[in-house]
Amino acid sequence: MTALQKFKEIENKITQYNEALGVIYWDLRTGAPRSGMERRSEVIGTLSSEMFKLSTSDELGKVLTELESEDIFATLSDMDQRLVKEARVEYDRSVKIPAEEYKKYVILTSNSENKWEECKGNNDFDGFKPYLEQIIEMQQKFIDYWGVKETRYDTLLDQYEPGMTVAMLDEIFEQLKQKLVPLAQKIAEHQYKPETSFLKNEFDIAAQKEFSLYILKQMGFKFDAGRLDESVHPFATGLNPGDVRITTRYLKDDVTSALFGTIHEGGHAMYEQNIMKELIGTSLCTGTSMGIHESQSRFWENIIGRSRQFWNCNYEKLQTLFPQFKDISVDTFFRGNNVVNPQLIRIEADELTYNLHIIIRYEIEKMIFNEGLKVEDLPKVWNEKYEQYLGVKPQTYSEGVLQDVHWAGGAFGYFPSYSLGNMYAAQILNTLEQEMPDFWNKVEQGQLHEIRDWLIERIYKYGKMRKPNELILNITKEPLNPNYLSQYLTKKYTEIYKLNN
């Protein structure tokens, strides 16, 4: 067997373990019986550590070194070269963590996520605190193992958005704040407010489900390569490109929550469903970064799903399913779904203030890892920042520092991806509008498949073959530029709030 064959065999096996784990995680979040979860965590621990052994094996290190030797590397295909480079990054990241510590970490985060769910339900920060402390302690150790980049937090950031740094984010978020804070203020002070009372009502769950499926079909979600289920916290998971699953949550008193959640996860899913088959069984068979992934969920959810054109197309269908809206015009419905409302919960935030929720988390994570902020001080800092940026103050832990699962899973450095996603999405929209002049017509006609196909060709099919900055440069001919997001939001809310009137 050649080094290349051996290398691919190991990569293949790693992705197989990853797929098995993916099925188990999906199962845990979509209705696995509670009493079996403790044992299931141990199964996860064992499979993860087997996968970890493969990912850190001397054998993999050896074939990688062999393949990286100048004379062999030059003979590899473009794909194989990418694969070797990517594998090297992941190998170096994994091999530095002692196997026992890794297993301990996996079990810790799995238990911690279950604990978080319980503690959030009981508003119990003290119950969750020891878990969070342990996770941060282990992450700090991992940073030492991996090596500190410009700052400690840079090391975490780079996992989710390769190439992104604290220095760059500080600047980008600063630019964003300078535009968005005054815009939010202008809106808050403006006299006109869209009507929203009609959104408060009772909505049949079966009809909500039907509408979700209807829109997914319009988007081009492939149902023979995916499924829609329910879970408390909606998510998307790509087991392989032929099996990409999303979940949503139907609320009796809110018709749009499940819908926008479904579109959001559908955007993630369509990315994973359309990665080229050649990448199956390799570490390149996933989205290139969390930021680019979020750009797709947000592009579909916000830019398309919350647009006037989208509702011009789909409002009649909605009215058929929900006669409550019979006397509400599409214009009223569209505006009502785009209200700017600074409040406590990130996942309920509007497109504009959402970025402020992210900036708060980014600043706190930096404080934890770069300045040694203690877990016990988190609620205080959290509440202060919410007052400062959004003018609201949490009354409970559940609506404050306990609201997100991310930290319970150890995903420090992840949050910025959401705002990066918003920025990428707005920048990609700008290119799309130029290259596809009838873009908004297509949305209005429900020809979303054609937009999906454009995204497949520019983004989805490549998986991890192209790095995020490379991808954005290729598509838009310039690096990430936060001005597109501010321009998009300014234009959108100027219309919705009639700011020019």
Added chain:
Amino acid sequence: MTALQKFKEIENKITQYNEALGVIYWDLRTGAPRSGMERRSEVIGTLSSEMFKLSTSDELGKVLTELESEDIFATLSDMDQRLVKEARVEYDRSVKIPAEEYKKYVILTSNSENKWEECKGNNDFDGFKPYLEQIIEMQQKFIDYWGVKETRYDTLLDQYEPGMTVAMLDEIFEQLKQKLVPLAQKIAEHQYKPETSFLKNEFDIAAQKEFSLYILKQMGFKFDAGRLDESVHPFATGLNPGDVRITTRYLKDDVTSALFGTIHEGGHAMYEQNIMKELIGTSLCTGTSMGIHESQSRFWENIIGRSRQFWNCNYEKLQTLFPQFKDISVDTFFRGNNVVNPQLIRIEADELTYNLHIIIRYEIEKMIFNEGLKVEDLPKVWNEKYEQYLGVKPQTYSEGVLQDVHWAGGAFGYFPSYSLGNMYAAQILNTLEQEMPDFWNKVEQGQLHEIRDWLIERIYKYGKMRKPNELILNITKEPLNPNYLSQYLTKKYTEIYKLNN
């Protein structure tokens, strides 16, 4: 690490792989998207072969030998001694088959099951014949590897019902035939026939589901340690005692199919849910044999679920959900669900003639392995036996020799478990009626939890700690005795068919 610790670590890991595979199989059969299945098969292949490697490792052989040495074995707890004995049986069974042949066999039976489905659909015995011949040839080889017991077929039997022999089964089935054949004949010749026309109707699926859940709850199925889903072929799967899942199939035109199927699988599931926690992570954490497992599904489905007392308790609820039964009395309903109807298909058979279907298969399997019956002669022998025992003659292979999947999967020796299950169940009922004199009152009052609790204490909690014959002797104070089944069936059908009138 001591040999015992090492041994338990390996056992634990094997059960963890088994649990992961269990989740994946459950997922495949309850709605996994088609496009991802090919890749999922590869994942299954990899996990299975990892598990096989563990099960046949030199390391396991070594620690077993060490633990079996007289001075160490004597120091082990009762549970650990059982564990070592059980592990030895399984180790020897696996390690004696050369890995290459095992792999060939796994692929053969997997292809053969697909081929069987196709051939059954096309009534094509010749197409399936070569597969069946190869499977039998390999099984014959395996018997040589494992060692021939009293007869060649004994070696196969012992896999599913440890301790059971051809000599014992011959005698048991002979006794059963002597009682059941005349009883069936008497019923066939009797003038009175229960009414059944009311069972043909249309039945709301949601209401069927509600009734299934209602009955499972009454039985004491733990919903925090299990779930009910749908699949084409109903099954139960114990992932761990805290997560035991069952499936059912709702038919629009048959209200009882899903219900009795649910109760049947519920019986299997309650066995697995109540195995004592100490056995988790060992090979003893499952039912002790296929026969005892079937005794539980059949006890709940037939003895309880098809009893007059059960319907006295639950018929009103059924009538509320299905107003179609408004004018049908509970007596009529009870009799209609207990009609004896000798016909061609095993899985549609009534409680009485079901055993004759099994005896036919048992006799044929013995002929194959002990007397060299050729595959080409199977249809002839099959048809002759159906005429002899049941008075019916298959017109096609599909309704004859091709009807069951078992042989396609290589499960020779499995069929007797079904009748053993019926016999064990009737014998256990006899003890229950003595020890719990108000047993039938409890059924009539819906106090099924108390019956479940009795079964937990006598059977379920032990898992594989007690062998089937040991278990039956402990509970009923005598070895397996087929007369209890004939007595139970005679009494039941004498009442239903008014044979004394």
